[in-house]
Structures are given as structure tokens and as C-alpha cells.
Amino acid sequence: MDIKEIGLFQAMGAKMNYLSTRQGVLAQNIANADTPEYRPRDLTDVDFGAVLQDVTGSKKVRMDRTTQGHMTPGGNLDTADSRKSRITYEVAPGDNAVIIEEQMIKATETTMDYNLMTNLMRKNIGLIQTALGNGR
Secondary structure, eight states: OOGGGSHHHHHHHHHHHHHHHHHHHHHHHHHTTTSTTOOOOOOOOOOHHHHHHHHHSSSOOOOOOSSTTSOOOOSOOOOOOOOOOOSSOOOOTTSOOOOHHHHHHHHHHHHHHHHHHHHHHHHHHHHHHHHTTOOO
């Protein structure tokens, strides 16, 4: 079995591709910060609920018990904070809407997310190697 056939690694790879593409778009925004009438662009966020519904037929994830002694969850889990990013940008004096600080924050967040995916992938490969007896 190839590691690319494992769903977890496919999902992490897709997320890393998304983050890499987003970083390129943000870099283009920063590079055009002095271009008159340039409007910054960004990729739309992936709707995990829609992806989950496509895969499982439901937007809900439920806990499963593998042993009778395990406890079932007592209630609904809290949802993530759904803050909306600003759709409209401030316009700079030269009719340029790029705000360098916003773009730099987004680029840093994207880098942090990419590093997280890299570390998760490394850890999961290590777990598989350990399970196969090839661990260090």
C-alpha cells in the first residue's frame, strides 16, 4: 500500500497544497502593494462541513465506542469560533486596497498552518513506522 492511498495523508496533502497556493496569492498581494487600483485577493476557505457531508453523508461527527467500558459523549461538542474575515478592505490613498499588515498576518498564519501540517504528517509517519517495527 502506498502512503498516498491513506485518507489522512490525502487530506493533509490537500491542505498543504491549499496553503501553498494561498501563500502565493498573498505574496502577489504584497508585491502589488504600490500598484494603483490593485485589489488584494485571497482563496476562499474550505468548508469542512461540506467536505464531511460529501464523504459521510452527514455534517456531524459522532464518537464511537470500541469497548463497552468507554464512555459516550454526554452532549454536543462546542463549535469552533466562526469569525468572518473582512470582505471589504480599507482603501489606501492611491486607490490601492492592499494593507501590508493584514497581508503579512495572513501570510504568517498560513506559514504556521503549513508547519502544523508538516509536523502532523511527520508524527503520523513515525507512528506508522513504529507500528511496523521500523521505528527508531
